[in-house]
Amino acid sequence: MIRSYAARHAEGTRTLLLMDPGWVRTELGGxxxxxxxxxxxxxxxxxxxxxxxxxxxxxxxxxxQVVPW
Structure with a gap:
């Protein structure tokens, strides 16, 4: 979805940053x-x-580090 949004707003000045926090010891990460x-x-x-x-x-x-799509 974010790639589609970015393509539709390519002329914009916003920073669109997707973050991978790593595998974190939480209830979800275990x-x-x-x-x-x-x-x-x-x-x-x-x-x-x-x-x-x-x-x-x-x-x-x-x-x-860049995360590959």
Whole structure:
């Protein structure tokens, strides 16, 4: 859906950022997940801050690595 939205609004100035927080030990991720919330969230927040104001659609993980579509 976000790719379709981005294509329809290609001339816009918004930053569209999809985030992969990693496999996090939460109720959803379960006890065997690789990351704690404390390890994941700072990376998510830093990535959001660094990409603020960039035009277009970006799909990144909590370490600011591009996630392939």
């Amino acid at each position: 006890p065997d997940a690789d990351l704690s919330v404390e390890e994941s969230i700072p990376g998510v927040a830093e990535t959001l801050e660094r990409h603020q104001g960039e035009r277009g659609l970006h799909f990144l993980d909590y370490q600011e």
